[in-house]
Amino acid sequence: MSDFVRIVEVAPRDGLQNESAMVATADKIALVDRLSATGLRGIEATSFVSPKWVPQLADAAEVMAGIERQPGISYPVLVPNLQGYERARAAGADEVAVFTAASEAFNRKNINASIDESIERFMPVLERARADGVRVRGYVSTVLGCPYQGEVPLADVVRVARRLHELGCHEISLGDTIGVGTPRKAREMLLAVAAEVPMQALAVHFHDTFGQALANVAACIEAGVRVADSAVAGTGGCPYARGASGNLASEDLVYMLHGMGLETGVDLEALAETGRWLAGVLGRTTGSKVGRAMAPQQDLA
Structure with missing residues (x-):
């Protein structure tokens, strides 16, 4: 396996969508541009879900118009259906992401649809994206x-991930939405999916509710995965999870990966500074924790 791990930075979307403090459009644009300067290869820029459901990201088109896209960086955006896809394309998106859950109960509560119904809803997205030459990332929560x-x-989990891959998702992100996983379970889950979907098409996405996210990533890296999602400053967190503390912080992930002798292409100092900003x-x-440990002393006073 490669010694390079690609980090998909999700703070501008998954991080901010669950933050209670409303963030100005100019700050969202600045966040993406700051992240683009750190060496990250993938930054999830925003979401074209209905503003009624995610008011924080109602300015998705303005954000896409304002960011300075850099060569070699992908800027996927989340879309729930064909209407969202069309809005995203009109705003200049050239990579999108779709989402479903491995839990029937979660899908029913979250989007009032079964797993199969949720997949049916975004099949037109996959068909249109294929015709448009647009890459699609799939999330399984x-x-x-x-x-x-x-x-x-x-x-x-295996059935849903396999179905998304068969339908044309180039990458499947496996998400521990409520952050309850532990390393052994995370590794077993990854390997079960990898028996049906190529490992190089898989990513892991851990929330840190019980403080296990870094350990879970390490276990999955050792099992062969080479793509991990994270959010700078540990932003976000599932609103349905008791005690949710946010996504795995990108700074902590980069520090660990570099310590494991792996490459990310990310400037940790610049990333930590962005997280503090x-x-x-x-x-x-x-x-x-890394962001706090690397802060100038006067910032800690």
């Missing part, structure tokens, strides 16, 4: 647990 049904059978915009301290 609740892969290690659900706030409504508890355990999620591995067979369901974003935390300031949100009116709090950064959720990244």
